[in-house]
Amino acid sequence: MAEKAGESGGRIKPDVLVVGAGIAGMQAALEVADAEHHVYLVEKSPTVGGRMLQLDKTFPTLDCASCIGTPKMSQVGSNRFINLMTYSEVDEISGHVGDFKVKIRKKARFVDEHKCTGCGVCQEKCPWRADSEWNLGLGKRKAIYTPFAQAVPNIPVIDKNVCAFLQTGKCRACEKFCPAGAIDFNQTDTIVEVEVGAIIVTTGFDLLDPTPMIQYGYGKFENVFTSLEVERLISSTGPTEGHVVLKDGSTPKGVAIIHCVGSRDENYHEYCSRVCCMYGLKHAHLIKEKTGADVYQMYIDMRCFGKGYEEFYKRISEEDVHFIRGKVAQVTDIAITDEEKDRLVVVCEDTLLGTLIRVPVDMVVLSIAMEPRTDADQIAKIFGLKQDKDGFFEEEHYKLDPMSTGTEGIFLAGCCQGPKDIPDTVAQAIGAAAKALALVARGEIGTRAEAEAVAVGGN
Ligand SMILES: Cc1cc2nc3c(=O)[nH]c(=O)nc-3n(C[C@H](O)[C@H](O)[C@H](O)COP(=O)(O)OP(=O)(O)OC[C@H]3O[C@@H](n4cnc5c(N)ncnc54)[C@H](O)[C@@H]3O)c2cc1C
Numbered sequence: 001m002a003e004k005a006g007e008s009g010g011r012i013k014p015d016v017l018v019v020g021a022g023i024a025g026m027q028a029a030l031e032v033a034d035a036e037h038h039v040y041l042v043e044k045s046p047t048v049g050g051r052m053l054q055l056d057k058t059f060p061t062l063d064c065a066s067c068i069g070t071p072k073m074s075q076v077g078s079n080r081f082i083n084l085m086t087y088s089e090v091d092e093i094s095g096h097v098g099d100f101k102v103k104i105r106k107k108a109r110f111v112d113e114h115k116c117t118g119c120g121v122c123q124e125k126c127p128w129r130a131d132s133e134w135n136l137g138l139g140k141r142k143a144i145y146t147p148f149a150q151a152v153p154n155i156p157v158i159d160k161n162v163c164a165f166l167q168t169g170k171c172r173a174c175e176k177f178c179p180a181g182a183i184d185f186n187q188t189d190t191i192v193e194v195e196v197g198a199i200i201v202t203t204g205f206d207l208l209d210p211t212p213m214i215q216y217g218y219g220k221f222e223n224v225f226t227s228l229e230v231e232r233l234i235s236s237t238g239p240t241e242g243h244v245v246l247k248d249g250s251t252p253k254g255v256a257i258i259h260c261v262g263s264r265d266e267n268y269h270e271y272c273s274r275v276c277c278m279y280g281l282k283h284a285h286l287i288k289e290k291t292g293a294d295v296y297q298m299y300i301d302m303r304c305f306g307k308g309y310e311e312f313y314k315r316i317s318e319e320d321v322h323f324i325r326g327k328v329a330q331v332t333d334i335a336i337t338d339e340e341k342d343r344l345v346v347v348c349e350d351t352l353l354g355t356l357i358r359v360p361v362d363m364v365v366l367s368i369a370m371e372p373r374t375d376a377d378q379i380a381k382i383f384g385l386k387q388d389k390d391g392f393f394e395e396e397h398y399k400l401d402p403m404s405t406g407t408e409g410i411f412l413a414g415c416c417q418g419p420k421d422i423p424d425t426v427a428q429a430i431g432a433a434a435k436a437l438a439l440v441a442r443g444e445i446g447t448r449a450e451a452e453a454v455a456v457g458g459n
Pocket of ligand 1 (some may be wrong): 010019020022023024042043044045048049050051052055058059062088089090202203205207227228279282372373379412414415416420421422423
């Protein structure tokens with residue numbers, strides 16, 4: 001955890017650390033690099049990109065997420081001012097504003113980054129498979145893998161829990177076939193120590209697991225999906241190559257999209273996740289386009305607050321999508337009419353009609369809440385951050401200083417601070433980068449007394 005600034009002041013380290021390389025982290029790193037300050041961009045997973053790269057198209061413009069995201073990925077991969085450290089995590093920080101000492105753990109990839117050419121032969125030859133995290137378990141990957149084709153860097157990692165050689169001492173197929181001799185089973189985690197003047201935390205969000213909400217039947221009925229799973233089904237790079245299909249491979253004729261699953265719900269999260277109404281509309285449009293199914297939106301009320309959002313709502317309303325205002329009571333497979341036989345039935349109170357209705361469909365999509373990451377407490381401890389009552393990292397002042405934190409020199413951007421869409425994430429990332437640059441560009445930190453005089457006197 002960071003200490004308070006020293007009494008005597010001193011030189012400010014010119015480099016900046018950005019933690020997390022989703023859209024927030026990539027944007028912040030590029031802004032700092034544009035000002036010719038060096039950035040250490042630390043990403044936990046084997047590739048940059050974050051959740052945005054798992055999306056298909058993005059509301060309200062429906063431009064494809066990878067078309068706008070992959071250029072940023074390659075820019076952070078090739079920018080000479082960015083030292084990209086994927087498959088890495090911050091273990092410890094010490095020091096204070098202007099002079100943080102950071103220990104970064106580079107996890108063993110078991111692949112020599114300098115020798116690997118990214119040819120992919122190792123992945124072809126590897127006989128061992130596991131669920132793909134990238135496709136949320138809807139598809140498989142190998143024991144040696146890159147999460148997806150456009151991953152940056154294009155260097156695979158070996159999953160030591162799945163690799164037969166690392167588990168039993170037998171196999172080495174990847175090593176045998178690698179033309180570059182890049183497989184290195186002797187690799188171990190290494191600790192890299194860096195010194196930076198400012199830190200930007202952009203560790204993003206997790207999604208609520210709806211399994212305990214038994215009324216929705218997730219995990220019980222195979223054709224109940226989460227919203228992010230549906231993004232992967234819709235995506236041409238996903239496990240079904242963009243075909244929205246049921247588990248038996250057939251095309252759904254009716255699809256229900258249930259809003260506010262775990263958001264605006266006192267039993268789970270009181271807050272609104274801010275993006276679900278909009279991505280629910282997006283899913284309605286894309287599912288209809290791909291399947292021609294009847295699509296139903298079960299919503300509490302529609303929250304379409306951003307630029308172009310209300311217009312998007314109007315556009316989808318005119319696309320023959322059924323809007324049912326009401327809270328869903330249950331998803332069941334118990335049929336009481338012929339039409340419901342062998343289908344899922346969404347039982348819902350229609351609050352406009354004031355009656356309980358039953359809607360037979362083949363697929364249910366749960367618009368699940370955005371949550372703080374499961375390890376948010378641990379990250380808060382390492383960086384000395386406060387968390388709000390919901391567990392997101394707390395900003396210094398919600399309205400007037402939403403990028404600063406209670407620890408001087410440490411800034412926030414993106415969904416680690418609270419649920420938000422891509423435009424707000426990018427805006428906050430640019431703001432956080434500006435804050436970090438304003439600090440490191442000063443070159444010298446005065447004594448605490450001087451700093452306080454500047455802060456109070458404003459000159
Ligand atoms: C189903 C769904 C559909 C959506 N559709 C849209 C849409 O159409 N339009 C729109 O505007 N918004 C949409 N959004 C919202 C959008 O996904 C977010 O606004 C955006 O992804 C937030 O980016 P982020 O960088 O803050 O977080 P993330 O994308 O979560 O990125 C965080 C990164 O930090 C890394 N990380 C985490 N912990 C650590 C650590 N300790 N050390 C190092 N790295 C770490 C993660 O691996 C990840 O790469 C959608 C969201 C969902 C759930």
